[in-house]
Amino acid sequence: MGSALMGARQHDGAPCAWDEDRRALLRAxxxxxxxxAYGLTRDELRYILDPADVKGPDYPSETFRVLKEKEYRLYNEYRTRRLVLAAWDRMEADGEFTALGM
Structure with a gap:
């Protein structure tokens, strides 16, 4: 236990700069x-991110309304949805999911 950390080097410099765009990509x-990993399909992930995207604009359910509204104010789009689905598509196309046995 802890052997993986035994050879780790300690960082002794300044803290990393905060980069909101990089953090958004990493979260996506x-x-x-x-x-x-939980076995969802891309369409199920789309539904979780925004049910109206799958069921149509009149669908009465929402999942992340506050986040979606905030991102429309800041970015004129639901950025999280776009980034997460783009990450899925990239991992699928690059074979990352397959390489991980997913």
Missing amino acids: DLDAFYAR
């Missing part, structure tokens, strides 16, 4: 990975 990668 993790969301896509975990959705696939």
Whole structure:
């Protein structure tokens, strides 16, 4: 236990700079990975991110309304949805899911 950390080097420099765009991409990668790890299909992930995207604009259910509204104000789009699905598509096309046995 802990042997993996034994050879790890300690960081002694300044803290890493905060990069909101990079964090959004990393979160999208993790969301896509975990959705696939839990056995979801791309369409099921689309439904979770935005049910109206799958069922139509009159569908009465929402999942991440506050996030979606915030991102429309900031970016004129539901950025999280786009980034997560793009990460899924990239991992699928690059064979990352297959390489991980998913």
